[in-house]
Amino acid sequence: MTHRTLSAGRLVAATHNKGKVRELKDLFEPLGLEVVSAIDLDLPEPEETENSFTGNALLKARAAAEKTGAPALSDDSGLSVTLLDGAPGIYSARWAGEPRDFGVAMARVEQELQAAGNSDRSAKFVCALAVVWPDGHEEVFEGEVHGELVWPPRGDKGFGYDPIFVADGEVMTFGEMDPDRKHAMSHRADAFSKLKAALLS
Incomplete structure (x- = not known):
């Protein structure tokens, strides 16, 4: 597949999760992209009806x-x-219920x-990570980070399940880790590095 360059300018972050918006801004704005979230634009949140991360993205x-x-x-x-x-x-988000309470979700996992x-x-x-252009061109990049779960939860710097996840080779949970350090090794960072190589070089 031929990749398409993602030009500097506005990029809509199609999420209502404030933690994800913050991480996406941290990743993309240093590259000259203005990240505007679905929250900022008051966009409706579509129902996630697909059976894979890629499909829902x-x-x-x-x-x-x-x-x-x-x-x-x-x-x-x-x-x-x-x-x-x-x-x-x-x-993962639905395990937290409405309104989303990841304390409940983490307890359920345990x-x-x-x-x-x-x-x-x-x-x-x-x-x-999926990027879709208005003309229908689409690209998707997947990333992973492996580790193990701990209990009880530790730290308040991340979001979601971060306080119970310790990445391989680390001792701190993602919830205890400095955000810049987490960004350098997270599943989102892995997907982003692939996207960056393909679309932003």
Whole structure:
């Protein structure tokens, strides 16, 4: 596939998750892109009906590009726990309920690990970054970071499941880690490095 250069200018972040918006701004704005979120533009949040991170990322980016007439970026990401057969996976946010309470979601993960025997605490974060242009051109990049889950949660610097995830080779959770350090190794950073090489070189 021929990649398309993502030119400097406005990029719509098709997410209503303020933590993700903050991370996407940190990644893209130093490269001359003005990241405007779906929250800023009061865009509706489409229902995630696909069965994969890539499918849901494309769904959200397509909706934002169509509504705004600008290139749109969507991140669909989540926690995949080995002992839980990949759950919560694409349902990671939904495990937190409405309004989203990730304290509840993290407790549910721990409860299910205990119920499953707690013999394997390995997990990974997965991220699919989709960029969709108003003319329909689409590109998707996937990234992962592997690690293990700890309990109780530690740290308040991240969001989502960050306080229970320790990346391989680290001792701090993503919730305890300085954001710049997390950005350098996260699943989102992995996907972003692939996107950057393809679209921003």
